[in-house]
Amino acid sequence: MIDLSQKCCLVTGASRGIGRATALRLAQAGADVAVNYLTSQAAAREVAAQVKALGRRAILVKADVSEPEDVQAMVEHVGGQFGRLDILVSNVATGGFRNLMDATPQHFAATMNTNVMPLLTLVQAALPWLEKAGDRAKVVALSSHGSHKALPHYGLIGASKAALEAMVRHLALELGHHINFNVVLAGLVETDSTRAFPPEVFERAQKAMMTNGRRLTEAEVADAVLFLCSPLSDLIQAQTLTVDGGAGCQA
DSSP states (O other): OOOOTTOEEEETTTTSHHHHHHHHHHHHTTOEEEEEESSOHHHHHHHHHHHHHTTOOEEEEEOOTTSHHHHHHHHHHHHHHHSOOOEEEEOOOOOOSBOGGGOOHHHHHHHHHHHTHHHHHHHHHHHHHHHTOSSOEEEEEEEEGGGTSOOTTBHHHHHHHHHHHHHHHHHHHHHTTTEEEEEEEEOOOOOTTTTTSOHHHHHHHHHHOSSTTOOOOHHHHHHHHHHHTSGGGTTOOSOEEEESTTGGGOO
16 A cells, blocks of 8 residues: 655646546545645635545645746745645646647747646756655656647647656656656546547547556546655656556557
């Protein structure tokens, strides 16, 4: 059983979807959790209440992770309230689904500023806390198949995820003596951001999975994040762990 007692973590975009599932899974393992959100305050409050119901401390933090000043203030607040920060989970993503020929410089900047830059600014702001962690600190970022496969209307997001995975490797090169940096690459999960997809997208993903009809859920992605946040992953560094039921190994 994974025990994260005495650990404190910050999960960005924790009010819904994979971020919410991750925040609750880390709390179930014993961690105190800072729940970051931007607009979904009511949903974030529900997550914080569930964390507290598990007997853990919860901090609710509104911050726009695309703004370095917000990230700095958020990390300072969380570190000051908890007195430590052992785990960072960078989960927020945006970008919009469009063809690259329809993308503007503003679209590009917004996607990179939300999907890639926050990982860097989070680590920069949290480094003093992470270096003081009693055991190895953990940083986990969330990615998707668009980082290495061409998918319809996914060019900007895919490019940002490829950049995110590259940044994780370089952070590990620079700081890996004290901190583990890894990625969880999730297959298609039905969340608020994907429910607008046509039904055939989910049908194709389901057929590609080698799970005898079982669907990939937010909770199963959160389990992979939990593993990479635990001491069990101390010797796993700069890696991308794919959770997709085998769908990605097919053309």
